Amino acid sequence: MKITGIDEKKCSACGVCVQECAAGIYSVNGSKHVTHDDPYNWCTGCGHCVAVCPKDAIIYTAHEKTLEYPDKDISIKDVEKLLHTKRSIRRYKNKDVPEKEIEKLLEIMRFAPSGHNAQPCEYVVVKDREKIRMLGQATIASFKSFKKLIKIRKLLKPFIPKAFYEILSDRGTALGVDELIRQYESGKDIIFFDAPVLILAHVPNLGGLSYVDPTIALTYGMLAAHALGLGSCWMGFAMMAVAKHKKILQLLNIPKGRFIAGVITFGYPVHTYYRVPVRNKIKAEWYV
Ligand SMILES: Cc1cc2nc3c(=O)[nH]c(=O)nc-3n(C[C@H](O)[C@H](O)[C@H](O)COP(=O)(O)O)c2cc1C
Structure with a gap:
């Protein structure tokens, strides 16, 4: 999957993606929303940002939709x-x-x-x-x-x-x-x-x-x-x-x-x- 940006309308600037991302391509910009910047293509497409965002605010392109398992027991x-x-x-x-x-x-x-x-x-x-x-x-x-x-x-x-x-x-x-x-x-x-x-x-x-x-x-x-x-x-x-x-x-x-x-x-x-x-x-x- 390829991350292409953040939906600013959905993003609550909770910063979970910033903490989760191993490539460090997210940062909290002031307080309103998180910014995504990857000039050196460090993103591995691991999709953790997409998986962890409570607001489903990460924009990506992929050949399929993410799977969801609301029941994690x-x-x-x-x-x-x-x-x-x-x-x-x-x-x-x-x-x-x-x-x-x-x-x-x-x-x-x-x-x-x-x-x-x-x-x-x-x-x-x-x-x-x-x-x-x-x-x-x-x-x-x-x-x-x-x-x-x-x-x-x-x-x-x-x-x-x-x-x-x-x-x-x-x-x-x-x-x-x-x-x-x-x-x-x-x-x-x-x-x-x-x-x-x-x-x-x-x-x-x-x-x-x-x-x-x-x-x-x-x-x-x-x-x-x-x-x-x-x-x-x-x-x-x-x-x-x-x-x-x-x-x-x-x-x-x-x-x-x-x-x-x-x-x-x-x-x-x-x-x-x-x-x-x-x-x-x-x-x-x-x-x-
Ligand atoms: C790396 C590896 C290579 C193995 N190679 C063979 C093999 O070439 N032939 C075979 O009959 N069993 C092979 N086995 C199966 C092991 O003999 C088997 O895992 C072991 O006896 C324990 O039995 P279990 O897996 O039923 O608990 C291999 C297992 C592993 C992990």
């Missing part, structure tokens, strides 16, 4: 229930997910926060079984490359973190990778679990923070999916394998300069979960 019990009962799903029914349901997820992901309100995420929805198979194969190829790293780990030791060296040296790692490859090659989809839908998020490669926005947006999607009776799972192996895989980026028409920063499976879960798995105790240092 959200029970912590419901939030806990949603978060506790959402599982990572590794067995999906052989049942199509209607496009309307996928559109609902994308629509909710659209409202995720992003750094500087840049909204950098774009998505690829893959229902095509052949494309899903190709993504799975690219992931298995990365397992095979990983096996080569295991073989030359002693040469790599001075250049890699100690924890990674230990993973490469663990006998269980080598056996586990071999077993995954064996199962996949015998026809079991241990990568995507026969999920009928994948959603991939791609973003520009802007360094360290690049993963944060897609992670938040996809998490919104996974939580929304749970509320719709759909299961999901973050696909870490696939994501690492295809992030910058030239052929896969081409296959999915991902524009140059962008990379895949998240891969999620979606589908109807086969199993019912009766209990919430136990988690470790929280470790948190408090400075009060």
Whole structure:
């Protein structure tokens, strides 16, 4: 959204927008109304001024109207229930997910926060079984490359973190990778679990923070999916394998300069979960 001014007739000069705006483009002019001045285009279009103005006095242009939720009561019990009962799903029914349901997820992901309100995420929805198979194969190829790293780990030791060296040296790692490859090659989809839908998020490669926005947006999607009776799972192996895989980026028409920063499976879960798995105790240092 683009802020274009303030409706002086509506503005009561309460100054809430001045306090709320992170870009500092509002100021109280005397007492009658607030002025809006943004000569350096500092406004990120976050829309907080519009959201917070009690008089609806901020003038903006946008492709849609703002949503309004006059009733702001959200029970912590419901939030806990949603978060506790959402599982990572590794067995999906052989049942199509209607496009309307996928559109609902994308629509909710659209409202995720992003750094500087840049909204950098774009998505690829893959229902095509052949494309899903190709993504799975690219992931298995990365397992095979990983096996080569295991073989030359002693040469790599001075250049890699100690924890990674230990993973490469663990006998269980080598056996586990071999077993995954064996199962996949015998026809079991241990990568995507026969999920009928994948959603991939791609973003520009802007360094360290690049993963944060897609992670938040996809998490919104996974939580929304749970509320719709759909299961999901973050696909870490696939994501690492295809992030910058030239052929896969081409296959999915991902524009140059962008990379895949998240891969999620979606589908109807086969199993019912009766209990919430136990988690470790929280470790948190408090400075009060
Ligand atoms: C970053 C990340 C990567 C993951 N990658 C995979 C994966 O490649 N394959 C898989 O089966 N599960 C994957 N998972 C799911 C985790 O194994 C799962 O979250 C964990 O076991 C806890 O289970 P829960 O999500 O049902 O509570 C991943 C989860 C996260 C957050």
